Amino acid sequence: MISRIRGRLVEKQPSLLLVDVQGVGYEIEVPFSTSFALSELDQDIMLHTHLVVREDAQLLYGFSTIKDRDLFRLLIKINGVGPKLALTILSGLDSAQLARCVYDDDSAALVKLPGVGKKTAERLxxxxRDKLKDWSAPETDLLGDHQTATADRAASVIEEAESALIALGYKPQEASxxxxxxxxxxxxxxxxxxxxLQRMVKG
Known part of the structure; x- marks a missing residue:
């Protein structure tokens, strides 16, 4: 099992990173929260990872905190929740928000996430409920400096944001x-x- 990776951030998309580790490039799928927390390109980063081995692929998932990785592992053990849906959930809600939804029985907030139906929300x-004790406070153990870049043009910001939400599973009209x-x-x-994302989850 590959449980941690340290290397240079070569490419960065909202849900996919390319990390160079001594000349070997690792594609790592991440939730939006991890992507937002990371450094700019060409900086060294470290991610907590989870490897999924299938017959046709080996997929590596990365997280900026151990807590997020642990939550990902809890999610994929639930019937009907695979790695892709788990990333979608973690992209729409951080660990503290998800914990609050669980303890408040707020299935309405969960079903607003792409791919989460009523039955899946109730199952979550x-x-x-018994596995998310003391998860109400957000963790700040981020393993890279977050630097906010200024958008070059408003149009490109809108286009990139809409594309990311559509890729996550929202309808184009909802994203726009x-x-x-x-x-x-x-x-x-x-x-x-x-x-x-916060707006769509809160409704």
Whole structure:
């Protein structure tokens, strides 16, 4: 099992990183929260990882905190929740927000996430309730300096934010509406994505 990777951040997308480790490039799928927390390109980073081996692929998932990786591992053990859906959940809600949804029986917030239906939301609440004790406070053990970059143009910010939300599973109309509702001068595409996700989950 590959449980940790340290290397140079070569490429960065909202849900996929390329990390160079002594000349070997690792593609690592990450939740949006991890991508937002990381350094700019060409900086050294360290990620806590989880390796999934399938017949047709070996997939590596990375997280900026051990807590997020542990939560990912809890999620993929739940019937009907695979790695892709687990990343979607962690992209829309951080560990503290998910814990609050579970303890408040807030299935309505969970079903707003792409791919989470009513039954899956209820299953998440039931199976996670006893496993998320003391997870209400957000963790700050980030393993890279987060530097907010200024968007070059408002149009490119909107386009990138909408594309990221659509890739996560939201409908184009939903993505466009959410992005336009939160976009403001000076925000980066990552800021807009994060605010739009919060808006859609809260309704």
């Amino acid at each position: 609440i039931i199976e996670l 509406k959410a992005v336009n509702a939160v976009n403001a001068e000076g925000l980066t595409s990552e800021d807009v994505i994060r605010l739009a």
